[in-house]
Amino acid sequence: xxxxxxxxxxxxxxxxxxxxxxxxxxxxxxxxxxxxxxxxxxxxxxxxxxxxxxxxxxxxxxxxxxxxxxxxxxxxxxxxxxxxxxxxxxxxxxxxxxxxxxxxxxxxxxxxxxxxxxxxxxxxxxxxxxxxxxxxxxxxxxxxxxxxxxxxxxxxxxxxxxxxxxxxxxxxxxxxxxxxxxxxxxxxxxxxxxxxxxxxxxxxxxxxxxxxxxxxxxxxxxxxxxxxxxxxxxxxxxxxxxxxxxxxxxxxxxxxxxxxxxxxxxxxxxxxxxxxxxxxxxxxxxxxxxxxxxxxxxxxxxxxxxxxxxxxxxxxxxxxxxxxxxxxxxxxxxxxxxxxxxxxxxxxxxxxxxxxxxxxxxxxxxxxxxxxxxxxxxxxxxxxxxxxxxxxxxxxxxxxxxxxxxxxxxxxxxxxxxxxxxxxxxxxxxxxxxxxxxx
Amino acid sequence: xxxxxxxxxxxxxxxxxxxxxxxxxxxxxxxxxxxxxxxxxxxxxxxxxxxxxxxxxxxxxxxxxxxxxxxxxxxxxxxxxxxxxxxxxxxxxxxxxxxxxxxxxxxxxxxxxxxxxxxxxxxxxxxxxxxxxxxxxxxxxxxxxxxxxxxxxxxxxxxxxxxxxxxxxxxxxxxxxxxxxxxxxxxxxxxxxxxxxxxxxxxxxxxxxxxxxxxxxxxxxxxxxxxxxxxxxxxxxxxxxxxxxxxxxxxxxxxxxxxxxxxxxxxxxxxxxxxxxxxxxxxxxxxxxxxxxxxxxxxxxxxxxxxxxxxxxxxxxxxxxxxx
Numbered sequence: 001x002x003x004x005x006x007x008x009x010x011x012x013x014x015x016x017x018x019x020x021x022x023x024x025x026x027x028x029x030x031x032x033x034x035x036x037x038x039x040x041x042x043x044x045x046x047x048x049x050x051x052x053x054x055x056x057x058x059x060x061x062x063x064x065x066x067x068x069x070x071x072x073x074x075x076x077x078x079x080x081x082x083x084x085x086x087x088x089x090x091x092x093x094x095x096x097x098x099x100x101x102x103x104x105x106x107x108x109x110x111x112x113x114x115x116x117x118x119x120x121x122x123x124x125x126x127x128x129x130x131x132x133x134x135x136x137x138x139x140x141x142x143x144x145x146x147x148x149x150x151x152x153x154x155x156x157x158x159x160x161x162x163x164x165x166x167x168x169x170x171x172x173x174x175x176x177x178x179x180x181x182x183x184x185x186x187x188x189x190x191x192x193x194x195x196x197x198x199x200x201x202x203x204x205x206x207x208x209x210x211x212x213x214x215x216x217x218x219x220x221x222x223x224x225x226x227x228x229x230x231x232x233x234x235x236x237x238x239x240x241x242x243x244x245x246x247x248x249x250x251x252x253x254x255x256x257x258x259x260x261x262x263x264x265x266x267x268x269x270x271x272x273x274x275x276x277x278x279x280x281x282x283x284x285x286x287x288x289x290x291x292x293x294x295x296x297x298x299x300x301x302x303x304x305x306x307x308x309x310x311x312x313x314x315x316x317x318x319x320x321x322x323x324x325x326x327x328x329x330x331x332x333x334x335x336x337x338x339x340x341x342x343x344x345x346x347x348x349x350x351x352x353x354x355x356x357x358x359x360x361x362x363x364x365x366x367x368x369x370x371x372x373x374x375x376x377x378x379x380x381x382x383x384x385x386x387x388x389x390x391x392x393x394x395x396x397x398x399x400x401x402x403x404x405x406x407x408x409x410x411x412x413x414x415x416x417x418x419x420x421x422x423x424x425x426x427x428x429x430x431x432x433x434x435x436x437x438x439x
Numbered sequence: 440x441x442x443x444x445x446x447x448x449x450x451x452x453x454x455x456x457x458x459x460x461x462x463x464x465x466x467x468x469x470x471x472x473x474x475x476x477x478x479x480x481x482x483x484x485x486x487x488x489x490x491x492x493x494x495x496x497x498x499x500x501x502x503x504x505x506x507x508x509x510x511x512x513x514x515x516x517x518x519x520x521x522x523x524x525x526x527x528x529x530x531x532x533x534x535x536x537x538x539x540x541x542x543x544x545x546x547x548x549x550x551x552x553x554x555x556x557x558x559x560x561x562x563x564x565x566x567x568x569x570x571x572x573x574x575x576x577x578x579x580x581x582x583x584x585x586x587x588x589x590x591x592x593x594x595x596x597x598x599x600x601x602x603x604x605x606x607x608x609x610x611x612x613x614x615x616x617x618x619x620x621x622x623x624x625x626x627x628x629x630x631x632x633x634x635x636x637x638x639x640x641x642x643x644x645x646x647x648x649x650x651x652x653x654x655x656x657x658x659x660x661x662x663x664x665x666x667x668x669x670x671x672x673x674x675x676x677x678x679x680x681x682x683x684x685x686x687x688x689x690x691x692x693x694x695x696x697x698x699x700x701x702x703x704x705x706x707x708x709x710x711x712x713x714x715x716x717x718x719x720x721x722x723x724x725x726x727x728x729x730x731x732x733x734x735x736x737x738x739x740x741x742x743x744x745x746x747x748x749x750x751x752x753x754x755x756x757x758x759x760x761x762x763x
Contacts, residue, residue: 106729
């Protein structure tokens with residue numbers, strides 16, 4: 001009897017173990033439909049939630065041009081690279097792939113994308129592409145991917161709280177801290193009140209302070225070697241300013257990143273927030289069920305009480321440089337339909353598509369369209385912020401710095417006081433230097 | 440990754456000895472082939488699911504595989520023990536090893552002790568309470584790790600977690616916006632609580648089943664001889680339960696050395712260095728930093744470490760078996 005129990009327990013354990021090992025699904029292969037060719041496109045979810053009509057229009061134009069049909073598969077940002085790596089190492093690959101612009105260099109350098117240099121002229125506005133998007137697409141003078149859209153970060157603030165305190169939106173950084181001081185004092189009785197909500201691991205924000213003070217994350221020496229430069233006095237001055245702001249005026253969890261900052265801000269306990277242009281909408285209305293993209297949108301506590309301006313920098317009239325985020329599109333090196341794939345990208349990134357994106361709060365991929373973007377109501381602040389922007393070091397292994405949470409870790413250590421700004425910056429520099437120079 | 444089958448086999452009964460010459464050569468071959476044929480499907484499945492990946496991983500740990508090799512199909516360079524040397528020389532690796540062991544020991548001790556306590560309690564309570572307890576534990580057991588981790592994450596959330604809210608209600612305690620993740624001791628406490636919570640049902644129900652095998656007469660005889668509850672447990676109940684406790688402890692040790700989902704999900708898929716254990720470390724190296732080969736080396740070292748733990752317990756179990 002005793003033995004039987006033991007065997008049953010062992011069996012149950014084995015089954016559990018087997019179940020725990022399962023669940024890793026491989027991506028489905030795509031078969032040709034027989035009538036003609038089918039192009040497989042991997043886009044990120046933003047297109048599905050933000051501008052599905054633009055995708056449909058591009059697909060229709062593409063079908064009219066070439067007769068081929070298109071399957072679009074939408075990917076989640078979380079861990080999409082793990083899935084992509086696994087897929088690209090196989091034979092059945094997507095023909096067109098969207099990546100974040102900071103992720104692109106790694107794939108360009110490692111041969112993930114096909115060379116499309118000879119087609120560059122055929123893409124709309126290719127002479128005026130935003131450098132933050134096109135630089136990571138280029139390597140040794142060749143082009144491997146195409147800018148898709150951009151985003152810039154702005155100061156989102158509560159109009160009602162500013163009015164009640166008799167304040168105007170800040171135009172200099174000193175204004176900003178003075179306003180935060182007044183707001184924090186006015187709400188001293190609310191222990192949850194943040195005059196400026198700033199999560200500790202929000203490195204896109206913190207690095208804006210670094211670039212705003214004249215510093216940078218890393219620099220390429222004349223010997224071609226990268227070096228982390230956060231410990232430079234200018235960079236540390238910026239970090240110190242950011243740490244002071246986060247410590248004094250933010251009451252949130254300092255170990256959090258920016259992922260749920262809209263939800264936190266929407267509770268109504270914060271007066272200011274640093275976010276992407278589209279977050280102005282995200283803080284005002286959210287899905288009733290955050291896990292269900294089809295659930296109805298509901299108004300939040302701050303609906304109609306928010307506005308956005310560019311975050312002021314050190315000098316009057318000068319904005320704090322914003323990180324220029326965005327996406328690029330590339331043709332997979334292993335694609336069997338490389339010509340068709342490039343054609344689809346051309347259709348999808350054409351001027352008419354770009355203009356449709358502007359209406360959805362995204363920024364265009366080219367400078368000549370930025371002025372048009374500023375004309376769209378709600379886009380003014382973002383378009384303004386994009387004019388003074390910074391971008392991550394254009395090293396092939398930059399994405400590893402991001403994925404290894406080097407900056408996040410250093411910033412959290414600074415904000416929680418585990419390490420001094422200087423010690424954390426030096427520790428981060430050591431890791432950045434070794435990561436960027438790794439092969 | 441690994442299937443564990445604690446051996447409880449007795450020496451196989453050889454059965455009636457058939458004089459070999461009595462069987463024709465052909466029949467004899469058939470008799471020999473039949474068991475192998477029957478085992479063949481299992482062997483093929485095991486080879487495909489277990490042996491192939493393990494061999495690939497061992498090969499990977501001796502190579503220097505880059506993303507470029509992956510995308511272009513170029514053959515990677517063989518570098519011998521280079522990955523192992525680099526990993527073993529890294530002080531952070533040893534910090535992580537120590538942390539993994541400490542966390543696993545705490546988890547195993549807590550889950551086995553509490554599980555045993557729950558099993559003993561189930562023997563004492565009324566029937567309907569026992570059913571309630573079983574149902575509650577089955578619900579815990581059937582909850583996917585991903586879901587329970589998310590729920591625990593929300594419970595301790597700094598901005599809207601119910602734990603901070605409840606602690607805040609205690610007079611003189613200020614837990615408003617308290618972050619449970621700044622201090623790794625607090626953070627690990629949350630993770631350990633989650634792991635132990637999820638582990639108790641299996642242990643408690645297994646041990647309860649084992650307890651039902653303890654003969655009443657033995658306990659009654661011990662009580663008549665003047666043994667108190669503690670002495671009965673020490674002298675009668677536990678010795679009978681020991682093999683089973685050995686098995687659940689071994690399994691817990693193996694599971695708790697490889698905690699992954701709970702840490703990875705509760706830290707928002709971006710675990711800080713303070714929250715690395717060996718499983719997280721190997722994953723981060725291999726999949727987020729694309730250092731596939733060092734990641735494989737860390738995994739192999741983890742397996743070797745676990746083999747050590749398993750060898751110890753398997754030996755213990757054989758000893759117990761011999762004593763019987």
